[in-house]
Amino acid sequence: MHERRSTLAISILCLGVALLYVPILALIAYSFNASPLTNVWGGFSTVWYGELLHNRQLLKAALLSLEVAVTASTVALLLGTLAAISLVRWARFPGRLLLTGMVNAPLVMPEIITGITQLLLFVSMVQLIGWPHRGFATIVLSHVAFCTAYVTITVQSRLQGADRSLEEAAMDLGATPAQAFIDVTLPLIAPALLSSWLLSLTLSLDDLVISSFVAGPGASTLPMVIYSKVKLGVSPDVNALATVIITAVGACVIGGGYIVRRAERRRAAEMRLVNA
Amino acid sequence: MHVPTLRASAPGTRWLLILPPLLFLTIFFLIPFVFALKISFAETAARVPPFTDILTRTPEHHLQLTLSFANYKFLLTDDVYGLAYLYSLKTALFSTLICLALGFPMAYAIARASKAVQGILLIVIILPFWTSFLLRVYALESIIGDTGLINTVLLKLGLISQPLHIMRTSLAMYIGIVYSYLPFMVLPLFATLEKLDHTLLEAAADLGSPPWRAFLDVTVPLSIPGVIAGSMLVFIPAVGEFVIPSLLGGPNNLMIGRVLWDEFFGNHDWPVASAVAIAFLVLLVGPIAVYQYYNVRQLEA
Secondary structure (H helix, E strand, O other): OHHHHHHHHHHHHHHHHHHHHHHHHHHHHHHOEOOOOOOOOOOEOOHHHHHHHHOHHHHHHHHHHHHHHHHHHHHHHHHHHHHHHHHHHOOOOOOHHHHHHHHHHHHHOOHHHHHHHHHHHHHHHHHHHOOOOOOHHHHHHHHHHHHHHHHHHHHHHHHHHOOHHHHHHHHHOOOOHHHHHHHHHHHHHHHHHHHHHHHHHHHHHHOOHHHHHHOOOOOOOHHHHHHHHHHOOOOHHHHHHHHHHHHHHHHHHHHHHHHHHHHHHHHHHHHHHHHO | OOOOOOHHHOHHHHHHHHHHHHHHHHHHHHHHHHHHHHHOOOOEOOOOOOEOOOEEEOOOOOEEEOOOOHHHHHHHHOHHHHHHHHHHHHHHHHHHHHHHHHHHHHHHHHHHOOHHHHHHHHHHHHHHHHOOHHHHHHHHHHHHOOOOHHHHHHHHOOOOOOOOOOOOOHHHHHHHHHHHHHHHHHHHHHHHHHHOOHHHHHHHHHOOOOHHHHHHHHHHHHOHHHHHHHHHHHHHHHHOOOHHHHHHOOOOOOOHHHHHHHHHHHOOOHHHHHHHHHHHHHHHHHHHHHHHHHHHHHHHO
């Protein structure tokens, strides 16, 4: 009875994993298809990659998306880390419940609601104080808001596992709170900082709905251009672009993961030495 | 929770840390809802931005508040909105149930695997989350499209003579939602199943309970927090999903996210779009509160 249940669970696991990966693999395979039709294999070709390099609209959008993602995830890293430290360190302060709610809500809030409400804020702000005009600034501000939520959650769970007594020991030995934080706590949470920065980067690079609302008529991010192309049907150059993006992000994630794991192992080894 | 030391909690430095994120999120996440509420009481106007002020100054310098309930009346009288909302709820509910039916055995198998295999399986489940959501939804077309993988294989095998039309149907939409949100169901379920105390199962077996009884009486009730967290992480965003119904659904699959998008980008009616967003949010407050409640409880456990 028990064996049968496990076999069933494992079969469903395999099915689920196949469901998650087959479309991505098919997309990558089709990007090397010489024929523009998906069902006809016209031989191996990199023609669609060549077309990408000549598509000015795509390149411009890709550049804007990269600039937005780097700016937004860096600011979000800073704000999210501050929020995580505040939430872990102080059990009570005015606004704690509000802050907790505001870092958890964006994870489930439908993007379409966030997008429309933020746009209405930005146009009202322009009426009142003349800033920010729709474009780079508004896209960055809206991305910082949802990325901050993801950074806070990631860093918060890491800080909760960190040993506060180490920092206190440093302060007993004469370190100022700032020194103790930089020398003790920061290395402890560094892996979480790296992975949450990378996560923010990918979330920002991928956002379609919120950007479409707040970008205004002048600016188009990469997902906005991809969406409008895809709406018209399967286009082989989007397959090539998707392959490039998935490979680049995959390389960053695997590289980042490797760095994080190496740091963890070194830390574990050091802890064993300390405790020995 | 840590007891703050005196040195570390000088009130000045404390607020230096708390205020930046608190202010930023208040201004750019919370206050936008106030503006949406305000604009939902305005009327469309041919100007930039395209709505009237609800707060105006009369010639005698008195402030005058003009609230128009026309947008909300319009939502109630025009069937499109109510039907779209009900349809979104239905779609999200069934998608959540399918995710649960697939996700529970997956999480169970991962929780039962050896530590080394577990690590690899978790990475396999999390990795798609790092690749573009938009591109993954788009990638589905090369599988389920009329000239996609499934139809090509079935036609070659001679099992069908006409391609199956899956794209632009509700089936395509369900496939899309389950495909995109499955990891959100598996991960919280895994988190609770992994923590499950196996001595309880052994105790049940010692007391003569057959494995299926022990599964129903011990494993299932103890995994309820994971079931709720996973279901909310799938259900709430799925109700407001736009990309999937837009790319995979047909003209009849009008989910509320798509209606809101069309109202805004097609009709340029910002006040009605605001009213739709506010009404939608009010209806979501319940599920979001349930999610937050379980989330906070799990964090404190």
